[in-house]
Amino acid sequence: MSDSHELSRRDFIKVTTGIVGGLIGAIIGLPSVYYLIAPALREGGKEAWIPIGKFEDMQIGVPYPFSFTRVQVNGWERTASSFGGYAVRKSDDPNDLFILNSRCTHLACTVNWSAEAEAFLCPCHDAKFSIAGEVLDGPPPRALDVYEEHRVTEEGIIEIFFKES
Amino acid sequence: MWKNIYLWLDERIGFNDLNKNLLDRPEPKTTWWNTLGSASLFLFVLQGLTGIFLTVYYTPSPDHAYDSVQYIMEGVAFGWLIRGIHHWGATLMVILVFIHMLRVFYTASFKYPRELTWLIGIGLFLTTLGMGFTGYLLPWNQKAFWATTVGTQIAGTAPYIGEFILKALRGGPDLSALTLQRFFSAHIWMIPAALAGLIGVHLFLIIKHGESHFPTKDD
Ligand code: HEM
Ligand code: FES
Numbered sequence: 493m494s495d496s497h498e499l500s501r502r503d504f505i506k507v508t509t510g511i512v513g514g515l516i517g518a519i520i521g522l523p524s525v526y527y528l529i530a531p532a533l534r535e536g537g538k539e540a541w542i543p544i545g546k547f548e549d550m551q552i553g554v555p556y557p558f559s560f561t562r563v564q565v566n567g568w569e570r571t572a573s574s575f576g577g578y579a580v581r582k583s584d585d586p587n588d589l590f591i592l593n594s595r596c597t598h599l600a601c602t603v604n605w606s607a608e609a610e611a612f613l614c615p616c617h618d619a620k621f622s623i624a625g626e627v628l629d630g631p632p633p634r635a636l637d638v639y640e641e642h643r644v645t646e647e648g649i650i651e652i653f654f655k656e657s
Numbered sequence: 658m659w660k661n662i663y664l665w666l667d668e669r670i671g672f673n674d675l676n677k678n679l680l681d682r683p684e685p686k687t688t689w690w691n692t693l694g695s696a697s698l699f700l701f702v703l704q705g706l707t708g709i710f711l712t713v714y715y716t717p718s719p720d721h722a723y724d725s726v727q728y729i730m731e732g733v734a735f736g737w738l739i740r741g742i743h744h745w746g747a748t749l750m751v752i753l754v755f756i757h758m759l760r761v762f763y764t765a766s767f768k769y770p771r772e773l774t775w776l777i778g779i780g781l782f783l784t785t786l787g788m789g790f791t792g793y794l795l796p797w798n799q800k801a802f803w804a805t806t807v808g809t810q811i812a813g814t815a816p817y818i819g820e821f822i823l824k825a826l827r828g829g830p831d832l833s834a835l836t837l838q839r840f841f842s843a844h845i846w847m848i849p850a851a852l853a854g855l856i857g858v859h860l861f862l863i864i865k866h867g868e869s870h871f872p873t874k875d876d
Contacts, residue, residue: 520703520706520707520742523734523735523738523739524706524710524735524739526734526735527710527713527733527734527735527736527738527739528710528713530732530733530734530735530736531733533734567714567725567728567732568716568721568724568725568727568728569721
């Protein structure tokens with residue numbers, strides 16, 4: 493009767509080893525997971541107004557290319573990333589224009605305007621976008637992205653609103 | 658279903674035999690001094706794990722080594738913990754391995770048939786010191802730089818072949834990017850591989866011979 497209620501020396505060792513081992517594992521294991529994914533949890537999202545060109549330099553109906561770089565600190569290094577797009581003017585009104593992002597919506601190569609094809613062509617998998625950014629051909633799932641917000645400065649310079657991811 | 662998987666594995670592996678030979682071995686009367694080898698093994702595994710985690714951020718180039726260690730300490734969640742364990746574990750491992758060796762000597766456990774276990778133990782002690790020596794340079798701070806300058810210089814005082822040893826250790830006459838790179842390679846690949854192999858043979862011999870009886874006054 494009494495036997496079954498008492499923990500044998502062996503069982504005591506087994507249980508203690510299990511508990512202590514589990515504790516050590518958890519104390520080192522959980523922080524290790526955070527340690528590995530820390531860069532993915534970092535807040536980015538700096539915002540800025542970026543000048544892309546003079547309104548008077550842009551011709552109606554001809555995509556005006558622009559590009560800019562943003563520098564971000566990643567770990568112990570500063571990483572410069574390039575961005576770009578095309579401003580397409582529709583009339584004399586400085587607000588009557590749309591600004592496309594040249595990052596292909598398929599797998600992020602950079603599209604280029606081709607005057608002959610009258611389309612944006614992607615070098616990677618032959619995608620074709622219209623001047624308005626709609627998909628004409630190729631694998632992209634949706635139209636080119638647009639920079640939604642822009643403004644015109646007093647000097648007649650177009651600026652776009654940019655938010656880092 | 659689990660039971661079937663267990664039975665399938667058991668039939669091919671033989672858990673009973675394993676258990677009997679590895680965990681349920683007959684032992685003479687033992688003391689806490691007999692735990693030092695296992696403690697050394699635990700630290701080796703711990704150093705291996707934390708070391709692997711360190712390589713996720715550490716970079717062995719003179720331009721970035723220092724900054725990457727700084728980043729581990731300040732920029733990464735729990736980086737201070739992982740590096741802290743690796744840093745203090747390194748010191749503790751050297752101490753433990755040494756005390757383990759002293760106990761084996763004191764209890765005369767190196768005698769027949771365990772001479773080979775002892776010889777391999779000497780290899781284990783030297784490779785453990787090698788881990789400490791090569792790891793110390795990696796943070797690439799002043800202390801690391803000058804400690805390695807002095808350490809390699811000492812090796813260079815050996816008669817006749819001293820200069821060759823110094824150049825081979827440094828990868829040239831000076832402490833340079835080549836030194837950091839080869840110390841890194843030695844620290845994470847060559848010496849750990851040697852250490853793991855030696856540990857394997859060490860453990861095999863221990864299981865084969867069992868623990869030694871401690872000598873009594875009459876011996
Ligand atoms: C497979 C095993 C190991 C790997 C992959 C590894 C990896 C690393 C790495 C990447 C560093 C640089 C980061 C830092 O300095 O904090 C480092 C540092 C270091 N390691 Fe290891 N290591 C291992 C095992 C060991 C062992 C067994 C010892 C000692 C007996 C050791 C001793 C050291 C020392 C003394 C440092 C310098 C610590 C400091 O001052 O920060 N390592 N190791
Ligand atoms: S990335 Fe542009 S078509 Fe694939």
